[in-house]
Amino acid sequence: MNIFKGIKEDEIKHLLDCTNAVTKSFKKNEIIIHQGQKINSIGYIIKGCVKISRTNFDGSEITVAYAQKDETFAETFALANKQSIVYVTAKEDSCISFINVNKIISTCPKNCTFHKKILENLLRTISSKNLVLQEKIEILSQKTLKDKILLLLQKYKQETNKEIFKLPFSREEIATYLGVNRTALSRELSKLKSEGIIDFEKNLFKIK
Amino acid sequence: MNIFKGIKEDEIKHLLDCTNAVTKSFKKNEIIIHQGQKINSIGYIIKGCVKISRTNFDGSEITVAYAQKDETFAETFALANKQSIVYVTAKEDSCISFINVNKIISTCPKNCTFHKKILENLLRTISSKNLVLQEKIEILSQKTLKDKILLLLQKYKQETNKEIFKLPFSREEIATYLGVNRTALSRELSKLKSEGIIDFEKNLFKIK
């Protein structure tokens, strides 16, 4: 699901026109949205991959999510016309279209027939983000690190639907996502491996 | 914000009609939505208060959120036409209208002018739920129980905008929400009190 699903190429172009969408390029590690920045446009990833995170009050970083090509971000703040509580950085060289959300919601002056479709897509997009957040909450709610790891792996296994699946994150990133210490993660992974519960080699994992 | 915001009483009635909404009553502690139940309607709370939670794979309970009068729940599952991964129970005697979400999205056959308004409201509702979930993630991402408690209290203080504010939850409920052990919560609360960082009496709290 993405906001342009079911909409033809030329209609997408038309839409980007009639909403005065602005497209920008960002280098790897460049900040796309700053924490505290007032937002009125959603970001649509034309090319690349971004990280959505926030600074904890103790200064540490909390990873909220990752988003890739064809996905959107900052919908929530754009809809509320609020300041962003997260910052968004380019994980690799990326290209982003910023689409004014009010122009999506309001009736198109040119009376585009696909406006309604976009609105419905936006609804479904935000809705599915909700599910993603709930999954993260489920993982974070696990009492032990062992359970957090296993749940995360299970979800990835389901997603990829493969016996051996790849986690596209560094150990540090996984630890941050789980909200735990990196070395504790390494220790627990090794333990799970020695217990024969999982197996892994670099970023390839397997649950037995 | 709720899905009927800005819509007149008689139009709401009209809408409930033209979407064939069904209204049901539930006793305290009665289950409104079961885990695994196929959902195609959103729940709109006419009266009462509900708890949204889920069963962890170890059998323990994870509280997702609470919802009150005029608020909605299960939008996410209804939109995806999916099975619910949460169950919803009445915290007190409640009255719920179930509104078929497809009838909200599709153009109204009677051509209601407020249909568009509802759709926009629904969008904003789901969007703001997103924020609520993110706040919970922020709390759960705190490394220590102390930080979790303080962040929770700060958020409630902000919400109520009062020096002394009430947490409408039992200790057990707070602990479940934070994903920690109840006695550990009590211990930490007492410690924070003795350190002079907070003060509390039953459910009334104060941050110094």
Add this chain to the structure above:
DNA sequence: AAATATCTGTTGCACAGGCAACGAATTAAA
């Protein structure tokens, strides 16, 4: 190739917090 930086795993130590057992206080039921 050599030098440097980044990533990952290992281990010792300390302590936060889970769990069990208990008692006191409060509320509900008989």
Add this chain to the structure above:
DNA sequence: TTTAATTCGTTGCCTGTGCAACAGATATTT
């Protein structure tokens, strides 16, 4: 009022995990 049930706080014990320090592996730069 008495009894039972629920809620809340306290404490001892023990395990899980954060942290620091380090080493080896891998990737990047010069």
